[in-house]
Amino acid sequence: GNSVTQMEGPVTLSEEAFLTINCTYTATGYPSLFWYVQYPGEGLQLLLKATKADDKGSNKGFEATYRKETTSFHLEKGSVQVSDSAVYFCALLLASKLTFGTGTRLQVTL
Amino acid sequence: DAGVTQSPTHLIKTRGQHVTLRCSPISGHKSVSWYQQVLGQGPQFIFQYYEKEERGRGNFPDRFSARQFPNYSSELNVNALLLGDSALYLCASSLAYLASAVGTEAFFGQGTRLTVV
Numbered sequence: 405g406n407s408v409t410q411m412e413g414p415v416t417l418s419e420e421a422f423l424t425i426n427c428t429y430t431a432t433g434y435p436s437l438f439w440y441v442q443y444p445g446e447g448l449q450l451l452l453k454a455t456k457a458d459d460k461g462s463n464k465g466f467e468a469t470y471r472k473e474t475t476s477f478h479l480e481k482g483s484v485q486v487s488d489s490a491v492y493f494c495a496l497l498l499a500s501k502l503t504f505g506t507g508t509r510l511q512v513t514l
Numbered sequence: 515d516a517g518v519t520q521s522p523t524h525l526i527k528t529r530g531q532h533v534t535l536r537c538s539p540i541s542g543h544k545s546v547s548w549y550q551q552v553l554g555q556g557p558q559f560i561f562q563y564y565e566k567e568e569r570g571r572g573n574f575p576d577r578f579s580a581r582q583f584p585n586y587s588s589e590l591n592v593n594a595l596l597l598g599d600s601a602l603y604l605c606a607s608s609l610a611y612l613a614s615a616v617g618t619e620a621f622f623g624q625g626t627r628l629t630v631v
Contacts, residue, residue, distance in 0.1 A: 408556075440622075447623050448606075448622040449622070453619070500562050500569055500570040501559045501562070502549070502557070502559060502606075504557050505556050506554075506555055506556050507554075
């Protein structure tokens, strides 16, 4: 079956630090890949996406590149802010179904 | 523009009871999907409906059922509630059938927090 593996959290960073959250996937086809963010008490918001190999998704300073050879879609940001504190979910879309990772909590401190 | 709206936002039910959760998709969206998010986990796919027909089902027991109405709103029903059904239930809408189509995106509501006691 399809699955998504994310790095364990929580990840604690100081403001302006560099962020990487690792995500790898297993899929029986060629999925689209997504990062969603969930702020406390809220639903999921789409952060960025990539639909084919070597695509780079980007939004609000976050980036992720679809790496088919390593089946990865790592999330990066050059300089995090306190407002980026949230839970981040990597997900793949295949056959009408989104499959999510378990989420990585990011805590950014001043 | 209104986003995906879900009701109620919170509810508490007793084991063995039945619950109905409601979702109104973004205007113009014809597809609705339901997900269960247990605390500390990622969302798990339950159902997808498109044009009022079930187009996908996750690995959930028959106690879970859903339907989509002519106005594309949807209900998720859960019978014979168990303690393990306590979770955040998320509804997502998309413009088209949520397959691996380029540009297809799912927009999520804020969820219904169900607590079974």
